[in-house]
Amino acid sequence: xxxxxxxxxxxxxxxxxxxxxxxxxxxxxxxxxxxxxxxxxxxxxxxxxxxxxxxxxxxxxxxxxxxxxxxxxxxxxxxxxxxxxxxxxxxxxxxxxxxxxxxxxxxxxxxxxxxxxxxxxxxxxxxxxxxxxxxxxxxxxxxxxxxxxxxxxxxxxxxxxxxxxxxxxxxxx
Numbered sequence: 001x002x003x004x005x006x007x008x009x010x011x012x013x014x015x016x017x018x019x020x021x022x023x024x025x026x027x028x029x030x031x032x033x034x035x036x037x038x039x040x041x042x043x044x045x046x047x048x049x050x051x052x053x054x055x056x057x058x059x060x061x062x063x064x065x066x067x068x069x070x071x072x073x074x075x076x077x078x079x080x081x082x083x084x085x086x087x088x089x090x091x092x093x094x095x096x097x098x099x100x101x102x103x104x105x106x107x108x109x110x111x112x113x114x115x116x117x118x119x120x121x122x123x124x125x126x127x128x129x130x131x132x133x134x135x136x137x138x139x140x141x142x143x144x145x146x147x148x149x150x151x152x153x154x155x156x157x158x159x160x161x162x163x164x165x166x167x168x169x170x171x172x173x
Contacts, residue, residue: 002035009042018052021043024064040156040162044160061160062152073144117134120151
């Protein structure tokens with residue numbers, strides 16, 4: 001299954017270019033299990049071949065992250081918290097979010113606020129889930145977007161850089 005997803009990601013980015021990065025990263029950040037660990041390194045690989053610019057790959061990866069995170073934020077903001085929690089209990093396994101992860105993320109958010117929003121964007125597993133409790137907490141939208149963009153830019157650049165450095169060995173990976 002992962003191979004099918006990876007091939008789809010590679011085809012979308014190869015065909016669409018930078019908009020493909022935005023699209024796939026938006027999907028990934030909108031609580032749909034599409035691994036940024038494939039999206040960004042492949043895009044970095046394409047930068048190593050001269051097809052993309054590494055900095056633009058990271059930028060568009062962060063833009064996609066913000067767009068997808070806004071969808072998850074809106075679900076948390078406008079969706080009744082109890083309904084969202086019930087949905088996570090029932091269907092979370094399909095979007096790779098557990099009730100426990102959501103609860104832990106929300107506790108961290110209340111305790112450390114902006115640091116959690118920024119820092120979580122570079123932590124696999126939590127990076128997409130954090131948007132829901134940010135919506136629950138009604139975190140100001142401008143702050144949410146700015147922190148999400150900065151943290152996502154770091155994550156996107158790091159993963160793209162790995163793909164860039166490993167460029168010639170992409171097929172083996």
